[in-house]
Amino acid sequence: MVKDTLEIGGKSLISLTEKYGTPLYVYDVEKIRDNARAFVHTFKKQGIDFQVAYASKAFSSIAMLQVAKQEELSLDVVSEGELYTAIQAGFPAEKIHLHGNNKSISELEMAIEHEVGCIVIDNFHEIDLLSAILKEKNKKVNALIRITPGIEAHTHEYILTGQEDSKFGFDLLSNQAEQAVNTILNQENIHLLGVHSHIGSQIFETTGFEMTVKSLYNALSRWKEQYDFDAEVINLGGGFGIKYTEDDQPLPLSNYVTALVKSVKQCAIEHNLSVPEIWIEPGRSIVGDAGVTVYEIGAIKDIPGVRKYVSVDGGMTDNIRPALYQAEYDAVVLNKLEKRNEETVAIAGKCCETGDMLIWDLEVPKIESGDYLAVFSTGAYGYSMASNYNRFPKAAVVFVENGEDNLVIKREEIQDLTRFDLSYE
Numbered sequence: 001m002v003k004d005t006l007e008i009g010g011k012s013l014i015s016l017t018e019k020y021g022t023p024l025y026v027y028d029v030e031k032i033r034d035n036a037r038a039f040v041h042t043f044k045k046q047g048i049d050f051q052v053a054y055a056s057k058a059f060s061s062i063a064m065l066q067v068a069k070q071e072e073l074s075l076d077v078v079s080e081g082e083l084y085t086a087i088q089a090g091f092p093a094e095k096i097h098l099h100g101n102n103k104s105i106s107e108l109e110m111a112i113e114h115e116v117g118c119i120v121i122d123n124f125h126e127i128d129l130l131s132a133i134l135k136e137k138n139k140k141v142n143a144l145i146r147i148t149p150g151i152e153a154h155t156h157e158y159i160l161t162g163q164e165d166s167k168f169g170f171d172l173l174s175n176q177a178e179q180a181v182n183t184i185l186n187q188e189n190i191h192l193l194g195v196h197s198h199i200g201s202q203i204f205e206t207t208g209f210e211m212t213v214k215s216l217y218n219a220l221s222r223w224k225e226q227y228d229f230d231a232e233v234i235n236l237g238g239g240f241g242i243k244y245t246e247d248d249q250p251l252p253l254s255n256y257v258t259a260l261v262k263s264v265k266q267c268a269i270e271h272n273l274s275v276p277e278i279w280i281e282p283g284r285s286i287v288g289d290a291g292v293t294v295y296e297i298g299a300i301k302d303i304p305g306v307r308k309y310v311s312v313d314g315g316m317t318d319n320i321r322p323a324l325y326q327a328e329y330d331a332v333v334l335n336k337l338e339k340r341n342e343e344t345v346a347i348a349g350k351c352c353e354t355g356d357m358l359i360w361d362l363e364v365p366k367i368e369s370g371d372y373l374a375v376f377s378t379g380a381y382g383y384s385m386a387s388n389y390n391r392f393p394k395a396a397v398v399f400v401e402n403g404e405d406n407l408v409i410k411r412e413e414i415q416d417l418t419r420f421d422l423s424y425e
């Protein structure tokens, strides 16, 4: 996307806004493809077997998963709903990986019936459920074991947590992971492909991943001796950081891949183990900077000497990240791009909630009701975390590519909001 002209895929954002209304999520499909290809092409150049599984929690819709399929990505799903969307999108089941820290029987059954490529086993309860279902259905499945390696990465920091305090996966530093590997290896219907670990989100350095690879290899080397277990796959999760504001300095996506491959190869050689397939699960870094949300500005409340609140026709219902994580975004007034910035304002949502703010300090030209605001990098965890709080209908999603715009998720209508309500009269 070219920010100065504010065209996406050859279409002006203002014309899209006029056509589809606001709030509106607009995706630059070519950017999604570029991001996917940055991962895929770098792996190919490294001459290693790999899978890039798009973490569909970042943004799941039939159109999005069709693009993921076209780009030869695999898919990470974490629920029946995400799996169902993938199946509806015609995504090949053998490239789908099922995650989740509390997979239900019906989720596991659905995954097994569709013969998904892999189930990432998270806990002992799941081993029991999965084995029982597989026996009953007389099926087999490939699995990874999710490990919490005692490393947590956040943006520029990585923390060695010792014993990991997390609801996900098996703890590496106690003997839980070991016990789980032993248990899984004894299940005839589960083929343990290897290990999985996801250390965090919006990570800007490779150090945390390198530490994780080392820590996983110490375990893999022990398991080779104890159980003669050779990992065919090592999955290092997602979490590759993107640019939301000028303060964010992400690495090129290819740097993560080269660092991971190098580190896995080195560790495999050091421990005298064969080099496995490397899998990753990027979500945000595939769709985040490909999406923009456009709003119309309504009420403006100026508290002299304090703050000017500028309200938009959306907010935490289409982007809960600022309220939930104090996430920061950059934005421009679409119809005043050529004007000089003159004031600093706070962009507020329209929910009945003090915390419903999108941006606290935004420099803008003289702003007026009826202006359009475009907020950048809203492609990940925007629509996917949207809600109907205050009974606001969910916004529409448009994909643009090669000068063509396509509505890919319809705007909810007010009637949709009472669709599941039953009368009590």
Ligand code: LLP
Pocket (backbone or CB within 6 Å): 055, 058, 076, 099, 198, 200, 201, 202, 237, 238, 239, 240, 281, 282, 283, 284, 285, 321, 325, 380, 381
């Ligand atoms: N793999 C696993 C096992 C994960 O738990 C996640 C994210 C990903 C991959 C993808 O991570 P990504 O590449 O998108 O950072 N709602 C939050 C992010 C929560 C992420 C949860 N897991 C946000 O809006 O920042």
